[in-house]
Amino acid sequence: MTITQGGQPASEPAPGQSRQARSAGPRPAGKRDARSSAMLVSGFLALALGITAVSLPVPYAIESPGPTFNTLGSDNGTPVISVTGRETFPAEGNLDLTTVYVDGGPNGPVTVIEALTAWLSGSKAVYPEELVFPTGVTKEQSQQESAVAMTTSQENAVASALKELAIPFEQKMLVAGIPEGSASAGKLQENDTLVSVNGKPATALSVIQDELAAGNGAPVEVVVARDGSNVTATITPTKTPAGRFILGVMLRYQFTFPFDVKISLDKVGGPSAGMMFALGIVDTVTPGDLTGGEHVAGTGTITPDGAVGPIGGISQKMHGARSGGATLFLAPAANCDDVAGHIPDGLQVVRVETLAEARKAVELAASGADTSGLPSCSTN
Numbered sequence: 163m164t165i166t167q168g169g170q171p172a173s174e175p176a177p178g179q180s181r182q183a184r185s186a187g188p189r190p191a192g193k194r195d196a197r198s199s200a201m202l203v204s205g206f207l208a209l210a211l212g213i214t215a216v217s218l219p220v221p222y223a224i225e226s227p228g229p230t231f232n233t234l235g236s237d238n239g240t241p242v243i244s245v246t247g248r249e250t251f252p253a254e255g256n257l258d259l260t261t262v263y264v265d266g267g268p269n270g271p272v273t274v275i276e277a278l279t280a281w282l283s284g285s286k287a288v289y290p291e292e293l294v295f296p297t298g299v300t301k302e303q304s305q306q307e308s309a310v311a312m313t314t315s316q317e318n319a320v321a322s323a324l325k326e327l328a329i330p331f332e333q334k335m336l337v338a339g340i341p342e343g344s345a346s347a348g349k350l351q352e353n354d355t356l357v358s359v360n361g362k363p364a365t366a367l368s369v370i371q372d373e374l375a376a377g378n379g380a381p382v383e384v385v386v387a388r389d390g391s392n393v394t395a396t397i398t399p400t401k402t403p404a405g406r407f408i409l410g411v412m413l414r415y416q417f418t419f420p421f422d423v424k425i426s427l428d429k430v431g432g433p434s435a436g437m438m439f440a441l442g443i444v445d446t447v448t449p450g451d452l453t454g455g456e457h458v459a460g461t462g463t464i465t466p467d468g469a470v471g472p473i474g475g476i477s478q479k480m481h482g483a484r485s486g487g488a489t490l491f492l493a494p495a496a497n498c499d500d501v502a503g504h505i506p507d508g509l510q511v512v513r514v515e516t517l518a519e520a521r522k523a524v525e526l527a528a529s530g531a532d533t534s535g536l537p538s539c540s541t542n
Contacts, residue, residue: 219271223294224280225287225475227482228261230459231427233435233442240426243442247421253445255453257524259438260461260483261430262475267295268304285481294474308431314414315432316425319439321417321466322517326444332418333365333466337386337411344410346384349395354386356413367413368467374399374407384409415466434473436464437492440517441524452521454528459483460492460520468517472496477504484509490527492520498539513537 233242234253266272280286295304324331337354340346356364359373360382373382381398399407425439438460445452461479463471473479476497483491484506493501495515505511510533514520519537527533 220274220277221266221291222272222277223264223266223289223291224272224276225289225294225478226263226265226280226283227285227478227485228263230258230260230482230486230488231430232256232258233438234445234453237427242425242427243439243446244424244426245421245443245446246424248447250446251449253451253453255451255455255528256457256459256488257438257441257445257453258457258459258483258486258488259430259435260459260479260486262478262482264294264475267291268299268301285478287475287477305431311433312427312431312435315434315436315463316423316439317415317417318464318466319425319436320419320423320443321415322436322464322468323440323443323447324419325466325468326440326517326521327448329420331420334416335364335367335370335413336416338414339412341410341412345397345400346395346409346411349397350384350386350409350411351388354388354393355416357385357387357392359384366467367465370409370413371406374409377407379407382409417466432473433463434461434479437462437470437494437514437517437520440464440468441520444517444521452524452528454530456490456524456527457488458490458492458524458527459486459488460514462492462494462497462514462520464517470494470514470516470520476500480504480509480511481506490523490533492523493539495537495539501539510534510536511539513539 231237231242234255234257235242265276277288281288299307321331321333335356337346337350337352337356339352340350356370358364359370360377362369362373364370364384377399379399379401381396384395384397386393386395397409400410401407423443427435441452441460459479460483461473461476463473465471472494476493477500480491480493480501489509491509491511492514493511495513498513501511501513512520512523512533514523514537523533523536526536
């Protein structure tokens with residue numbers, strides 16, 4: 163922006179213009195001052211409009227690297243994993259779970275300049291708001307859902323760790339809800355405990371899914387425990403658009419473990435820490451040091467059977483892991499498309515599908531052996 167100073171000539175006289183004509187009388191100062199004032203006001207208005215524009219909220223969400231937490235360490239002076247009722251063994255090294263900060267949606271608006279800055283950053287990601295948060299969800303609802311997901315992931319982590327160590331425990335599946343119009347409506351009830359499907363013990367979701375797939379849509383005999391008695395129902399599964407057969411019920415696990423495992427972590431939610439919690443539990447209740455002092459980080463959901471599932475924000479989690487000092491990162495195989503091309507320098511990413519694979523990768527790194535042959539997101 164150029165502002166002409168009042169009282170100063172805008173230029174030299176044009177060629178051929180006489181001094182007499184030029185000195186016949188200067189332009190009135192009042193006109194120059196008025197024009198200068200108008201330009202000054204216009205400039206400030208444009209500046210104000212520009213500031214307002216970049217401060218306006220936009221319907222986007224920003225994911226950025228969050229802090230890491232060592233599952234073998236403490237958070238605010240409290241052990242992240244504490245076990246009572248069974249001998250535990252001190253462990254060194256790091257088994258870091260990784261986190262992501264999410265701005266936008268119920269967490270507060272994102273401005274144009276924030277979205278642009280994040281888009282230009284190599285460690286952040288920008289998504290349309292509706293891809294990250296359900297429409298209309300409040301901050302309280304989002305936090306509650308995240309807390310429930312965290313609790314479920316912790317229970318699944320204990321179950322998967324005990325299965326990995328061949329420590330027996332009791333596991334049941336209960337009906338958590340029945341949508342209106344589902345195949346099981348009027349036949350099953352909320353809080354029914356599944357006993358069997360076609361005679362096979364229904365203690366895991368995989369058992370039910372396998373039996374329904376084997377029947378290819380044929381009616382199945384489902385036995386549930388209700389009010390102290392067994393009830394038998396014949397249900398014809400429905401087929402989803404993805405081609406899977408389902409009973410049309412929401413299920414939840416109920417566990418009875420032989421000892422207590424408490425996981426303490428403030429202000430962290432969601433299901434993505436499941437695998438790292440499970441590894442931390444394995445290391446805590448077994449002699450020796452799983453990591454051998456190495457700095458390992460990772461992410462991934464976990465099922466009670468030890469299957470590692472995909473998560474969001476893996477690029478940001480890899481950057482956060484590397485910033486936290488990790489040199490080895492365990493990534494769900496299902497996230498490999500998001501891993502390729504986003505790995506920070508100095509970080510080796512190992513592709514895993516199960517808790518057993520993750521444990522073997524950590525043990526190999528701890529032994530000091532060459533880890534270059536471990537599965538990566540560029541190899542099968």
